[in-house]
Amino acid sequence: MEFYLTNAQVFDAEKGEFTQTSLKIDGKKIAAVGELPPEGAKTVDCSGKYLLPGIIDAHVHLVWDGTSPDPMGDTVKDGDYICFARGVAGAMDSLRAGVTTVRDVGSNDDCAIPLASAINRGIIPGANIIPAGGAIQGSYGHCPMIGFIANTEAQLIERIKRLKGYDIEMRIPPVHWAKIMASGGAAGLEDVGPCMYSPRELEALAYECHRLNMKVAAHALSYDAISKCVNAGIDTIEHGAEMTEEILLQMKENGQCWVPTVAVYKSLTESRGIIDDVIVNKAEIVTEKQKKSFKQAMEIGTKIILGSDAGSANFGPHPAAFQEMFVMEEYGMPAAAVIRSATIDSARELGIGDSRGSLEAGKMADIVVLDADPLADLHAFTDHLVQVYKEGSAVL
Numbered sequence: 001m002e003f004y005l006t007n008a009q010v011f012d013a014e015k016g017e018f019t020q021t022s023l024k025i026d027g028k029k030i031a032a033v034g035e036l037p038p039e040g041a042k043t044v045d046c047s048g049k050y051l052l053p054g055i056i057d058a059h060v061h062l063v064w065d066g067t068s069p070d071p072m073g074d075t076v077k078d079g080d081y082i083c084f085a086r087g088v089a090g091a092m093d094s095l096r097a098g099v100t101t102v103r104d105v106g107s108n109d110d111c112a113i114p115l116a117s118a119i120n121r122g123i124i125p126g127a128n129i130i131p132a133g134g135a136i137q138g139s140y141g142h143c144p145m146i147g148f149i150a151n152t153e154a155q156l157i158e159r160i161k162r163l164k165g166y167d168i169e170m171r172i173p174p175v176h177w178a179k180i181m182a183s184g185g186a187a188g189l190e191d192v193g194p195c196m197y198s199p200r201e202l203e204a205l206a207y208e209c210h211r212l213n214m215k216v217a218a219h220a221l222s223y224d225a226i227s228k229c230v231n232a233g234i235d236t237i238e239h240g241a242e243m244t245e246e247i248l249l250q251m252k253e254n255g256q257c258w259v260p261t262v263a264v265y266k267s268l269t270e271s272r273g274i275i276d277d278v279i280v281n282k283a284e285i286v287t288e289k290q291k292k293s294f295k296q297a298m299e300i301g302t303k304i305i306l307g308s309d310a311g312s313a314n315f316g317p318h319p320a321a322f323q324e325m326f327v328m329e330e331y332g333m334p335a336a337a338v339i340r341s342a343t344i345d346s347a348r349e350l351g352i353g354d355s356r357g358s359l360e361a362g363k364m365a366d367i368v369v370l371d372a373d374p375l376a377d378l379h380a381f382t383d384h385l386v387q388v389y390k391e392g393s394a395v396l
């Protein structure tokens with residue numbers, strides 16, 4: 001179907017500003033920008049409306065319900081089928097709120113992979129999912145309930161080949177991503193501790209991923225884990241509490257990207273009495289470090305993309321991308337940069353920059369329509385949402 005969105009304020013992702021123009025949608029894609037509709041063409045008048053690319057959240061866990069104080073425990077109690085159903089609901093709720101793509105970085109029994117496939121094949125509606133499957137980790141790791149245990153170099157490589165195999169079996173655009181838990185976390189009772197893998201193991205993992213046209217994300221909080229992952233060529237560092245100037249500079253030079261997930265730790269610090277004190281205490285330390293390193297990364301120019309850790313304990317329902325936006329702004333990032341980190345920058349880092357992340361001819365028509373300017377107030381995303389399009393189809 002062909003239609004036009006006219007008289008709209010359209011977000012220019014490169015410039016980070018709005019321009020008045022129109023979009024021609026043809027089927028799933030944006031066919032033209034700035035083309036006026038011919039007589040009789042179907043048009044939607046978007047006067048006073050702000051059109052942005054669909055929001056991309058680079059760090060979610062769809063099998064988790066973030067309204068629970070213990071989503072990790074729920075995963076074990078409820079099992080794979082209920083978790084899959086939660087994923088269906090989370091993907092739908094994300095889409096309805098304007099989060100049109102998510103990268104899922106940890107699910108039990110690789111749940112997020114068939115979920116991505118079901119959505120991609122049109123069996124169920126929902127946000128486009130880039131699934132990493134279960135998070136690779138050692139026997140003593142972080143969030144084993146959404147993990148895949150690999151203790152040796154051979155097991156790591158076998159796991160990557162398994163993930164690659166899903167490309168064909170699941171008929172989804174390649175499973176571009178693997179996720180590794182390189183250190184302990186705040187949202188668990190374990191110590192953050194040293195890096196769980198040796199430099200040699202991490203290098204072998206990164207090599208195998210890149211050889212197979214995949215990328216790899218690492219959950220890494222301690223200096224030991226972050227520095228070893230950066231040295232090994234891991235593509236995105238998730239959370240990254242103990243960042244240093246030297247690491248941020250190295251990441252910038254190498255083109256590696258930081259997904260800080262700042263809101264979830266702030267939320268944990270506000271959850272005393274609901275969440276175990278051990279977790280809250282660790283989150284307080286992470287939050288203090290992140291506030292400083294977030295500013296430092298912006299000064300240095302290290303790439304930052306938006307990831308929320310949606311689904312985490314007591315964090316609220318899916319999606320959580322907007323909570324993340326608000327905290328990124330609070331920590332000093334201008335609104336336009338926050339939006340870029342959740343659209344064009346994110347799309348490029350995740351490997352979908354050719355098809356998503358900006359409103360340009362030839363790209364998928366993933367569009368968020370607001371009736372207030374998000375550059376003036378990012379709350380426009382939550383308080384002034386009018387419509388969402390995913391691949392050219394209206395969602396609301």
Ligand SMILES: [Zn+2]
Binds near residue numbers: 105309
């Ligand atoms: Zn996570």
